[in-house]
Amino acid sequence: xxxxxxxxxxxxxxxxxxxxxxxxxxxxxxxxxxxxxxxxxxxxxxxxxxxxxxxxxxxxxxxxxxxxxxxxxxxxxxxxxxxxxxxxxxxxxxxxxxxxxxxxxxxxxxxxxxxxxxxxxxxxxxxxxxxxxxxxxxxxxxxxxxxxxxxxxxxxxxxxxxxxxxxxxxxxxxxxxxxxxxxxxxxxxxxxxxxxxxxxxxxxxxxxxxxxxxxxxxxxxxxxxxxxxxxxxxxxxxxxxxxxxxxxxxxxxxxxxxxxxxxxxxxxxxxxxxxxxxxxxxxxxxxxxxxxxxxxxxxxxxxxxxxxxxxxxxxxxxxxxxxxxxxxxxxxxxxx
Amino acid sequence: xxxxxxxxxxxxxxxxxxxxxxxxxxxxxxxxxxxxxxxxxxxxxxxxxxxxxxxxxxxxxxxxxxxxxxxxxxxxxxxxxxxxxxxxxxxxxxxxxxxxxxxxxxxxxxxxxxxxxxxxxxxxxxxxxxxxxxxxxxxxxxxxxxxxxxxxxxxxxxxxxxxxxxxxxxxxxxxxxxxxxxxxxxxxxxxxxxxxxxxxxxxxxxxxxxxxxxxxxxxxxxxxxxxxxxxxxxxxxxxxxxxxxxxxxxxxxxxxxxxxxxxxxxxxxxxxxxxxxxxxxxxxxxxxxxxxxxxxxxxxxxxxxxxxxxxxxxxxxxxxxxxxxxxxxxxxxxxxxxxxxxxxxx
Numbered sequence: 001x002x003x004x005x006x007x008x009x010x011x012x013x014x015x016x017x018x019x020x021x022x023x024x025x026x027x028x029x030x031x032x033x034x035x036x037x038x039x040x041x042x043x044x045x046x047x048x049x050x051x052x053x054x055x056x057x058x059x060x061x062x063x064x065x066x067x068x069x070x071x072x073x074x075x076x077x078x079x080x081x082x083x084x085x086x087x088x089x090x091x092x093x094x095x096x097x098x099x100x101x102x103x104x105x106x107x108x109x110x111x112x113x114x115x116x117x118x119x120x121x122x123x124x125x126x127x128x129x130x131x132x133x134x135x136x137x138x139x140x141x142x143x144x145x146x147x148x149x150x151x152x153x154x155x156x157x158x159x160x161x162x163x164x165x166x167x168x169x170x171x172x173x174x175x176x177x178x179x180x181x182x183x184x185x186x187x188x189x190x191x192x193x194x195x196x197x198x199x200x201x202x203x204x205x206x207x208x209x210x211x212x213x214x215x216x217x218x219x220x221x222x223x224x225x226x227x228x229x230x231x232x233x234x235x236x237x238x239x240x241x242x243x244x245x246x247x248x249x250x251x252x253x254x255x256x257x258x259x260x261x262x263x264x265x266x267x268x269x270x271x272x273x274x275x276x277x278x279x280x281x282x283x284x285x286x287x288x289x290x291x292x293x294x295x296x297x298x299x300x301x302x303x304x305x306x307x308x309x310x311x312x313x314x315x316x317x318x319x320x321x322x323x324x325x326x327x328x329x330x331x332x333x334x335x336x
Numbered sequence: 337x338x339x340x341x342x343x344x345x346x347x348x349x350x351x352x353x354x355x356x357x358x359x360x361x362x363x364x365x366x367x368x369x370x371x372x373x374x375x376x377x378x379x380x381x382x383x384x385x386x387x388x389x390x391x392x393x394x395x396x397x398x399x400x401x402x403x404x405x406x407x408x409x410x411x412x413x414x415x416x417x418x419x420x421x422x423x424x425x426x427x428x429x430x431x432x433x434x435x436x437x438x439x440x441x442x443x444x445x446x447x448x449x450x451x452x453x454x455x456x457x458x459x460x461x462x463x464x465x466x467x468x469x470x471x472x473x474x475x476x477x478x479x480x481x482x483x484x485x486x487x488x489x490x491x492x493x494x495x496x497x498x499x500x501x502x503x504x505x506x507x508x509x510x511x512x513x514x515x516x517x518x519x520x521x522x523x524x525x526x527x528x529x530x531x532x533x534x535x536x537x538x539x540x541x542x543x544x545x546x547x548x549x550x551x552x553x554x555x556x557x558x559x560x561x562x563x564x565x566x567x568x569x570x571x572x573x574x575x576x577x578x579x580x581x582x583x584x585x586x587x588x589x590x591x592x593x594x595x596x597x598x599x600x601x602x603x604x605x606x607x608x609x610x611x612x613x614x615x616x617x618x619x620x621x622x623x624x625x626x627x628x629x630x631x632x633x634x635x636x637x638x639x640x641x642x643x644x645x646x647x648x649x650x651x652x653x654x655x656x657x658x659x660x661x662x663x664x665x666x667x668x669x670x671x672x673x674x675x676x677x678x679x680x681x682x
Contacts (some may be wrong), residue, residue: 183443257366257669311680318548319344320372323680328658 003097003135008127021103022123025110026089030121038121040086043146047082049073050142058101058137061177062190063266065139066108071193071266073143074116075215078200079269081153082145084116089123089141096135105137116195118143148204154271158211159232163300164278166271168199168285169293171221172249175263180252189248192290194267199288208281209274216270220262222324224270225312236312238298238324261314262327272300340549343556350378355559356511357381358642360502361518362389362670363546369679371548373555381559384642385672387501387598388518390466391418392640392664392671395597397625398465398494399424405461405492405620406437413492414442414451415463418668421661425629429463445473449480452489461620464491469520471495471609472583475590478618490620493610496596498525499533500607506537508601509641514558516551517543519571526579527569534565545571590615597626599664600637636663639672646676653677 006013023032030038053069070087077084089109093102113120147153173192180187196215203210212232214224221243229236245253245260253260267290273281278296285291301313312324338346359365365385368374374383387393403424406413413429420429420441433439438458442448445462452460464474474491481489498521506512517530522543530541540561544554554570561568569575587609596608603626611619630637634656635649646652646665656662658674665673675681 259370314372316370316372316548318340318371318373318552319376320548321375322369322372323678325678325680328674328678 001099003093003095003099003102003127005095005127005129007093008125014125017125021099021106022125025106026120026123028119028121030119031123038086040121044149045147047077047080047145047147048142049076050140051076052138052140054136054138055178056134056136057181058105060181060191062173063193064105064108065137066105067112067193068266069139069141070109070112070116070118071195072217073141074118074195074197075267075269077143077145078196079213079215080145080147081151081204081210081213082147083201084118084143084145084197086121086144087113087118087141089120089139091123091125092138093125093127094130094135094137095127096130097137102137112195116197151204154210154213156212156214156228156231159228159234159272159300160211160274161234161300161303162275163211163272164275164296165225165236165238165298165300166273166278166281166285167216167221167244167295167297168196168269168291169267170244170246170249171216171265171268172245172253172258172260172263174266176249176252179256185252187248187252189246189252192265192267194290196267196269196290199285199291202284202288203281206280206284208277208284210271210281211274212272214270216265216268218264219327220260220264221270222259222261222312223327225324226326228272229310229312232300232303233310234303235301235310236298237301238312238314240314240316242295242297244293244295261324275299338556340552343552344376347377347381347552347556347559350380350559352380353562354380354382355513355562356384356642357514357516357555357558358384358386358505358512359516360386360388360498361516361520362668363520364516364518364544364551365389365672365675366670367546367548368551369675369681371551372679373548373551374681376552377555381555383555384512384645385639385675386505386642387601387640389665389668389670389672390470390496391422391668392636393496393598394419394422394465394494394664395599395626395628396424397597397627398492399428400627401621401625402429402461402463402492403427403432403437406432406439410457411459411461412438412440412451413461413463414440414448417441418670419463419465422664422667423631425627445477446480448477448489449484449486452481452486453484456488459488459490461490461492464493464495467496467498467518467521468524471587471591472524475586478590478615479586481618490618491611491622492620493622494596494625495591495609496598497593497607497609499529500604501598501601502533503537504601504604504607505641506539509643512539512642513562514540514542516554516558517541517567519544519546519575522571522575522579524580524583526577527567527575528577529579530567534567538565540564541567543567543569543571543575545574597628599628600630600640602628631662634663636665636673639665646673647682649673
């Protein structure tokens with residue numbers, strides 16, 4: 001069965017689609033009421049975020065657009081130190097989309113939301129004409145999280161001298177998985193799309209002094225650290241030797257001339273942590289799901305008054321130094 | 337034989353006469369930046385990026401021709417990513433695409449065969465730029481096209497060869513003491529090609545691989561060979577004396593040496609290749625594309641021959657950045673300006 005314009009008419013076909021696909025997978029006491037808006041309990045401080053997902057292919061090694069859109073929004077909430085609570089789901093379907101594919105995506109959203117402990121509380125579906133090519137699927141998710149009353153919310157401008165820079169795992173997997181699929185390159189690389197709830201919750205519960213925290217998505221580690229460095233007016237020194245990249249991704253990058261430093265991930269975060277808490281943070285993350293390759297990759301080396309000298313410097317394996325600048329050059333195809 | 341540690345120390349502490357070393361391979365340029373090699377050398381050792389990035393040495397007439405072809409109703413231009421953003425005399429292929437031109441980025445020239453075969457109503461033109469390394473692939477594309485009887489596949493060629501441009505740079509550039517010979521090119525041509533050149537120019541050549549330690553060893557060899565002639569091969573795993581004869585054969589089957597126009601350097605005799613007369617039906621109009629329109633203030637020409645460093649160009653990092661490149665050297669990820677810019681080289 002394929003999606004037709006009738007599925008967006010608001011009539012019986014729409015109701016059937018909602019019932020047979022969305023309501024089948026999404027269940028909770030709030031959503032099941034199917035009201036015009038979801039009415040939910042709140043908190044003193046809320047984190048709110050929204051993100052739209054247009055990735056092709058819809059299904060890819062290690063995930064699909066459904067898992068991706070939940071992880072992306074959940075991780076954005078987590079990075080503000082929030083506990084993810086509610087998620088909305090807006091789907092724009094192109095006519096001709098296979099309903100079996102949609103079913104897989106929605107099932108995957110439900111499973112990932114369940115894993116992340118976030119409730120999908122409201123949603124909407126529209127159908128648009130197919131403008132040629134493989135029929136696509138666009139999903140927008142907005143998320144709401146609660147922030148603990150006493151939490152000093154981390155931010156890119158809060159780095160301190162001697163903070164340790166920690167990465168939660170290998171770089172570049174999602175980017176390589178998507179690009180490899182599009183280019184028809186066979187490999188065993190799979191996307192790292194994952195919700196980072198367990199590791200972030202552990203850090204919050206243990207009172208680790210996390211000064212800045214960011215999920216490493218489009219633009220990669222290089223882009224995030226440049227933002228840290230310019231917002232906090234500091235130099236960040238990285239050790240190339242320490243950067244975790246799987247051999248398969250390293251080979252993939254070698255063939256295509258890509259730099260893992262600028263590749264997107266969907267289940268990785270980078271943190272600046274007080275130096276005395278860094279080792280503990282690493283062991284907390286390492287013992288969490290998706291954190292087994294966590295390690296310290298560098299440090300904040302100096303805070304500068306003037307913003308002219310801020311930079312991210314990489315100490316290369318052979319003993320050289322190079323500046324990790326902003327990402328430039330040919331933007332690769334959209335991967336999220 | 338010194339080990340790497342001793343070489344690193346020697347390169348940092350070198351205090352002899354200044355040595356100016358040129359690399360003429362874009363992949364070397366990129367690897368030197370990635371490994372942070374400039375930060376490991378004494379001030380007396382200067383690395384200069386030569387004309388080794390195929391996109392950077394392409395004259396604007398070639399871009400203009402591609403733009404013109406892409407605007408035709410029945411033609412689709414296929415290209416590698418880097419070239420798409422290089423400006424011709426007025427616009428780039430990316431600009432033309434925005435105006436509705438038919439431009440498609442591909443990862444391999446072989447895709448041209450597939451696309452042309454599937455769509456006989458359109459002519460597919462591949463922007464065939466490159467050095468000795470890429471030319472065999474274009475020859476293979478033609479071989480496949482002939483085998484399949486395709487009439488709707490053409491090449492717009494801007495093919496260059498190394499030895500003559502190296503000669504030109506030495507005779508017109510800024511005192512080069514040694515060359516890191518292009519590793520990829522040498523896998524095809526063999527290291528022998530540089531023997532004669534070394535004797536003629538009185539300058540040493542070292543064939544190098546692309547890893548950091550290999551490059552350091554090569555640089556050290558060139559420092560110690562200053563003032564001498566000779567060729568040393570530090571990339572024996574891939575480069576032989578005579579090169580890849582199969583690749584040379586297929587290139588000779590379809591292409592013949594010709595004069596070629598280089599960005600900022602003009603026409604250099606015998607420095608390129610064009611399709612043989614009997615295969616001209618596959619040519620999309622590559623002859624006499626010599627015009628070279630440099631943007632005002634752009635110093636790419638002086639950068640390419642090592643007369644100035646990228647950061648000495650008045651536009652560098654100011655109005656010319658990778659997001660808004662004036663010259664081709666700032667566009668390509670193998671370009672000298674791009675590499676200086678993104679890795680903070682000074």
